[in-house]
Amino acid sequence: MFRRVAIIGLGLIGGSIGMALRKAKVAQQVVGYDLGKGVGDHACNLGAIDESCAVLADVVSDAELLILATPVGPMRALLQDIASFVTPETIVTDVASTKVQVISWAEELLPSSVAFVGGHPMTGKELTGIAFADPALFQNCIYCLTPTARTNRMALNKVAAFVEVLGAHVHFLDPAEHDEQVAGVSHLPFLASIALVNAVAANPMWADASLLAAGGFRDMSRLAAGSPEMYRDICITNSTAITQWLDEYINGLCILRERISSHDSSLDETFAHAQQLRYSLFSSFLREDRN
């Protein structure tokens, strides 16, 4: 199905893509490139790629599909670097968490003859790096593709076929809508987790209170373990949508605070509302409630 697939960035996502492609035997060759010392060889040993390239021009050269599997932070420089090597025979896609900014860079920096398709798999772990790569990471996940008026339809179909090979479900949406939506269901949650950990741990009581931290705190603090640099770059490239969701969250917390302070006995209705929403979301969509 694919002649040569190239992956730049062999971390959790890039490595898992390579493993899934090789497992599905749909590419004649999967090559990879990573700036990290020894990462390319590690990826080879783990079976994530057939061959590791030491030079950026080599990995880009002759690829039918080029996957930019880096976070949003280094993306602009990477697009700039590949611009002089990439030819119209190569379809370029990315996996970064915010799409408006990345697409504007791609449209600014890549030759207009090169097809670019923005992508974002809705999966991940708080653990990063090739060592945690897993060919099943994309199974049944939603994988957003965000075409624009300039997106080549044949390229879009090719990337959609690639997504299906990973075991994921293609979900098309507008880049700006994508950014607004993930700000609510993905970026706001990690900020809520980080603020929780920092607020609780900054308190003088923390040394004693941490002993009492159990499953609830563990769940609510998991996202705080994610990459600080990746989170920063997401916040900077999606600040408008994120601040809007944060305003709604803070407003809801302030209302809750007043009702608790006044011993409002109808608080349980607000809590029941959240319980109902949580049940309906995870029973109908994800079916993974007790994983």
Next chain:
Amino acid sequence: MFRRVAIIGLGLIGGSIGMALRKAKVAQQVVGYDLGKGVGDHACNLGAIDESCAVLADVVSDAELLILATPVGPMRALLQDIASFVTPETIVTDVASTKVQVISWAEELLPSSVAFVGGHPMTGKELTGIAFADPALFQNCIYCLTPTARTNRMALNKVAAFVEVLGAHVHFLDPAEHDEQVAGVSHLPFLASIALVNAVAANPMWADASLLAAGGFRDMSRLAAGSPEMYRDICITNSTAITQWLDEYINGLCILRERISSHDSSLDETFAHAQQLRYSLFSSFLREDRN
């Protein structure tokens, strides 16, 4: 070790206590009482208790250890109800999530000759009811005991021995300190989860955005599935400590919001701080990071 242990309230916690005691074979008899239709029989069938009592006076009668395994909400009425049956031969303990209020009710309502020891196991699930009871629920968990100046030392030792039979680690602390600490590590997290679910789901974008909700949102919304009535009663009986922690959380979120809005590139330092705290907490204390 125990002659007769009585459990009032055969939900997740009461049922799990019964199972753990019977599995450890440390009580000659474990009896139970629950207001819910058929719950006592269900608990018998699951092996959580030896016998279900239909009448409150019968379950209290002759117990060496009486465990009040209800949430904080019905606790005052329950203490009132058992006050006329309970004798100085019975040690009474509870498992409710807030301790100052429960202990003041116990000291007000129980005869002064009856020993009461406040307790709170730092475990649980968002799932409630006898059907989810599990004898291993307390394995390696921290179990708070909150003696006061009035607490009988022999009774305290007996309850501590009971906690160890469950496989839990006894942690003694002052009732007010307990309430302040759990407000941070347990009550604030469930409020953060509820506010997150309600904020995100109230947005007109929710119908589309919910499709993109993945593991991060699932983790951060899990606590929102807990019992609304239990959460309300916790908030009402621990409102001062909870509002203080909420103020710190809201303040931290407001600062974060301003820094995101101004594209502050040192955001990653704040995020790295949370990451470090999360690592240190769960590597040193719980060792359950990847459960």
